Amino acid sequence: MDRFIFLTVDGLTRGVIFASFGLALVLIFRGTRLVNFAQGAMAAGTLYLAYSVTQETGSYWAGLAAAVVGGLILGALIERVLMRHIDPSAHLNAVIAALGLVLVIQAVLGIIYGNDFRAMKLPFSRNPYSIGDQPLLSPYDIFVFCVVLAIMIGLAVMFTHTDIGLKMRAAAFAPDISRLLGVNVGRMLTLSWALAAAVGGLAALLIVPTEFGANPHSTDLVFVYAFTAAVIGGLDSPIGTVIGGVIVGLVLSYVSGYSDKDVSAIVILAILIGVLLLRPNGLFASAAARKV
Amino acid sequence: MQFFRTHTLARHAALAVIALVALVLLTYALPSFRNFQLATVGAYLCATAGLTVLIGQTGQLSLGHGALMATGAYSFALMANQLGENGSTGFLLVIVPLLVAIVVAAIVGGLIGLAGARLAGPYLAGLTLALIIAIPTITTTWDGTLGGDQGLSVYVEPAPASLGASFPLEQWQAWIACAAAVLVMFLLANLVHSRFGRAMRAVRDDEVAARLCGIAVGRTKVVAFIVSAATAGLGGGILAMQTQSVSPGAYSLSFSLFLVMGVVVGGVGHLAGAVWGSLLLVALPDLTSSLLDHVDFSASAASKLDGNLALLIFGLVLIFVIVTAPRGLQGLVDVIRGKVRRTPGGQALATVPSTTTAHPQSTESSDV
Numbered sequence: 254m255d256r257f258i259f260l261t262v263d264g265l266t267r268g269v270i271f272a273s274f275g276l277a278l279v280l281i282f283r284g285t286r287l288v289n290f291a292q293g294a295m296a297a298g299t300l301y302l303a304y305s306v307t308q309e310t311g312s313y314w315a316g317l318a319a320a321v322v323g324g325l326i327l328g329a330l331i332e333r334v335l336m337r338h339i340d341p342s343a344h345l346n347a348v349i350a351a352l353g354l355v356l357v358i359q360a361v362l363g364i365i366y367g368n369d370f371r372a373m374k375l376p377f378s379r380n381p382y383s384i385g386d387q388p389l390l391s392p393y394d395i396f397v398f399c400v401v402l403a404i405m406i407g408l409a410v411m412f413t414h415t416d417i418g419l420k421m422r423a424a425a426f427a428p429d430i431s432r433l434l435g436v437n438v439g440r441m442l443t444l445s446w447a448l449a450a451a452v453g454g455l456a457a458l459l460i461v462p463t464e465f466g467a468n469p470h471s472t473d474l475v476f477v478y479a480f481t482a483a484v485i486g487g488l489d490s491p492i493g494t495v496i497g498g499v500i501v502g503l504v505l506s507y508v509s510g511y512s513d514k515d516v517s518a519i520v521i522l523a524i525l526i527g528v529l530l531l532r533p534n535g536l537f538a539s540a541a542a543r544k545v
Numbered sequence: 546m547q548f549f550r551t552h553t554l555a556r557h558a559a560l561a562v563i564a565l566v567a568l569v570l571l572t573y574a575l576p577s578f579r580n581f582q583l584a585t586v587g588a589y590l591c592a593t594a595g596l597t598v599l600i601g602q603t604g605q606l607s608l609g610h611g612a613l614m615a616t617g618a619y620s621f622a623l624m625a626n627q628l629g630e631n632g633s634t635g636f637l638l639v640i641v642p643l644l645v646a647i648v649v650a651a652i653v654g655g656l657i658g659l660a661g662a663r664l665a666g667p668y669l670a671g672l673t674l675a676l677i678i679a680i681p682t683i684t685t686t687w688d689g690t691l692g693g694d695q696g697l698s699v700y701v702e703p704a705p706a707s708l709g710a711s712f713p714l715e716q717w718q719a720w721i722a723c724a725a726a727v728l729v730m731f732l733l734a735n736l737v738h739s740r741f742g743r744a745m746r747a748v749r750d751d752e753v754a755a756r757l758c759g760i761a762v763g764r765t766k767v768v769a770f771i772v773s774a775a776t777a778g779l780g781g782g783i784l785a786m787q788t789q790s791v792s793p794g795a796y797s798l799s800f801s802l803f804l805v806m807g808v809v810v811g812g813v814g815h816l817a818g819a820v821w822g823s824l825l826l827v828a829l830p831d832l833t834s835s836l837l838d839h840v841d842f843s844a845s846a847a848s849k850l851d852g853n854l855a856l857l858i859f860g861l862v863l864i865f866v867i868v869t870a871p872r873g874l875q876g877l878v879d880v881i882r883g884k885v886r887r888t889p890g891g892q893a894l895a896t897v898p899s900t901t902t903a904h905p906q907s908t909e910s911s912d913v
Contacts, residue, residue: 288667290674338868345606348670349809350867352608352802356860359799363853367845473798477675484668518682522675529660529668 255387260510261503262381266394268502269401270460274479275486275494276408277453282488284425284445285336287347291354292453293476295331297469298358299324299454301366304373304467313376320454328450332443362469370471373462397459404452405495421445474518478505481525487535497536553738561731568723572716580715581787582827587722588783589823591729593807594816595776598733600805601814602742603769604749605661609673611801612680613774616653617646617781618791622697623690625786629700638702639721639786646782647775654774658767677801681793696792699785718787725783729776734816736772745769799856806863812873821874825862830855 274296281289289295302323307316331354339347377392412418423431424441432438456479461471482501486493501524508520528536549556572580596610607613624642633641657676661669684691691697704717736742744765747755752762785791807826811818833855837847870877 288671290670335864335868340871343871345600345604345813346867346871348606348667349805350864352805353860353863353867356799356802356806356856356863358860360853360857360860364849364857367849368853470798473678477671477678480671481675484671488667514686516682516686518675518679519686522679525672525675526660529664529672533663533668 256510259381259388260506262389262394263510264503264506265499266397266502267460267506268482268499269495270397270456270498271475271478271482271501272495272498273401273404273459274453274456274475275482275498276404276491277449277456278479278483279486279488279491279494280408280445280449280452282483284421284442285347286344287336287351288480288488289351289449290348290476291331291351291358292449292479293457293472294355294358294469295324295327295450296453296457296475297362297467297472298327299450300457300461300467300472301362303454303458304371307374313374316374317376317455317458320458321451324451324454325447327454328447329443331450332446336446337439337442359469366467366469368469370466370468372466375462379463393463400455400459404455405491408448408452408491417444477518477521477525478502481521481528484525485528485536487537490535490537493535493537554735557731557734561727564730565724565727568727569720572719572723575716575719577713577715580713580719582831584715584719584722584783584787586823586827587719587726588780588787589804589807589826590726590819591780591783592777593804593811593819593822593826594726594729594733595773595780596804597808597811597814597816597819597822598737598745599769599773600808602737602745602749603766605766605770606670606805607657607661607673607770607773608670608798608801608805609657609676610773610777610804611796611798612673612677613650613654613777614781614784614800614804615680615791615793615796617650617778618785618796619691619697619781620649620778621646621782621785622699622791626697626700634702635705638700642786643725643779643782646778646785648778650778650781651771651775654777655767655771658770658774661770662763662766673801674798677796677798680796684793692792694793696790696794699789699791701786701789715787718783722783722787725779729779730816730820733772733776737816741765741768802863803859806859809863810866810873812875813871815873815875817878818873818875829858829862833858 274292277292277296278289281287281292299320303316303320305316306319307313310316335350335354336347339350341347375393377396379391379393381388381391381394383389410418412422420431420436421441421444423434424436424438425445428438431441457472457475460475461467465471478501479498482497483494485497485500486495501521504524505517505520509515509517549559568583572583575583592610592614596607599605599607621642624645625638628638628641657673660672664672681694684696685693701714704712704714708717737745744755744760747758747760748762748765755765756762784795788795803826807822808819809822810825811820811822830852834851837850837854842850866873872879
C-alpha cells in the first residue's frame, strides 16, 4: 500500500508535466491542424539553453527564465522563418518540415554539446516529506505542481479573459472571418508557436533533470508521452489533454514501479495503439461530423 | 519502341534486366568498399521505394520504416544464425532468412496498417514514431533473444565457391542487394500502374469518392502498408547480411527520418526519386566524413561533428527541398525535360497529393 501511494504521487507529478507538454502540442494543433513533431527537439534546445545559463550564472532560476524567454523567441522564429512559407494546402509538407527541424536541432545540439548525458541542477530536494511513515510529496514535486498549475491557469485566463486570447481563438477557429474583422491571423499564429515552445521547454526543464539529464535526444520519449496524452484528449481539448497526461503518468508509474524492467516505451506504444484503435478521436470525443 | 510504350509490363521487365546487367558489370569495376556501399544503396532503395509508394500513393506518412527495417534485420539475423547452427549452407542461407525477414516485417506492418487504416495523417505518424522510439526498450526487454543494446551478430557465409576462391564477399553481396532492389522496383512499378495503384491514388485524393466508386478504402490502405513494410523488411534483411550485425542503435529515430528524407528529396511518390534518395543517403555521410578527415579538428570537436554533421546537412536539405521544391529532384527533372509523362499512371505519379494545388496543370491531366 505504501508503495502504491508513492507510485501514485510520482505518477501524478510526471503526468502533469506530460500534460503541460501536451498542451504545447494542442496550442499549435488548434491553430494550424499540425502536430508539431519538432516540439521535442525545440524543448531540447531550450533545455540546453537553461543548462548553459545555469552553468554560467550558477543560478537555476536564471536558467529557467532563459528557457522561457528562449522558447518564446525560438517558437516565434520557427513560425516566421520556416512554417509560414510552407504551402498550407499541403499537410504532409508541414509535418516533413518539422521532421527536418528535428534533425537540424538535434544535430546542432550534438555538435555544440556532444551526445553524452549532462546532469542538471534541481532547485529543490527530491527527498519526500513523510506523514507518519508514509513518504509523500518532495519539495520538488510541490514545485512541479505549482509551476504546472501556473501554466494552466495562465493559459486558461489568457484564452478566456483577455482580448489577445479571444483573438487567438478566433484566428484558430475561423481564420478568414477573423481576418475580415481585423485580426492579424499571422501574428496570432506566431504567438501560438512562441507560447507552445515556451510551455514545452518549461515542461522539459521540469522532467529531464529528474531522469538521465540533458541529451539531444532526451526529449524524444517525452514527446511520445505528451503526444499520447494529447491523443487521449483528442488533440484538440486542453482539459482532455490534462486528463490524458495524468492517465499516462499514472500508468507508466505503476508499470515501471511493479515490473523489474523499464518497459515504459512498450507500454506507451500499447496505450497509443489501444486508444487509436478504440477511440481514434480521443476518449472524450463526441461523434464528430465528417467533413466531405 | 511502340511496343514498349503500350506494354507497361514488358517495358518494366526490359528496364529491370538492363539495370541488373549494368549493375553487375558495375560491381566488377568497383573496389570492395564501393561494392559495400552499393549494397547499402540497394538495401536502402528497397525501403525507400516502398516508403515512397506508401507516402506518395496513399498519403500515409510512416516514421516507422526504420523500425520495420529493424524487424527485417532481426528476423534475418535470428533465422540465419539458426540455419547456420543446423549446418545449412549455400544459397539457402541467403534466401530463407530474407524470406523470413519479408514475412515478419509484413506481419508487423499489417498490424500497424490496421491501426493506420482508421487514422488520418498525424495520428499514424505519431504511432509509427512511438514504434521507432520503443525499439531499444523492446530489444532490452527480450535481451535473451534480441541481444539487448549490443544486438546480434549475423552468421554469413563467404561467396559461393563456384564463383572462384577469391571472389570478394562484398561483390557477391552487392549482387544480392542489387537484385533485391531491382526486383522491388520492378514489382512496385507494376503495382503503381495496376488497378490497385489507381485505387491507392483514389483513396489518397478523396476517401469518400473512392468509397462511392466501390473501392474498399480500409483494405487498400492496409495492403499498401503491408507491401511497403515487406520491402522495408527485405531492405533490413540485406542490411543485416552485409553489415553482419544488427543492433538497436542502428535503427534510431534519426535513421527513420533519413528514410523519409530520401523519399522527399527524390520526390514523394516517384520510384525514380527513391533511387536518388538512397544514393544521397549513402553518399552524404561518406562525403561529410571524408571532409572531416581533411580538416584539422581537435579530437573532441571531431567526435562531436562526426555523424552530427551529416544529420545537420540531411535536416537542412529536407527543409530546403520541402520549402522550395516539394516535388523533389525527380520533379525538377520532369520540369527540365519540359514534358509531362504520357501514361495515366505515370502522370498521377508525378503529382504529389500535397502539391496538387500548386500545379494545377498536372492536376487536370491526372483527372483524365
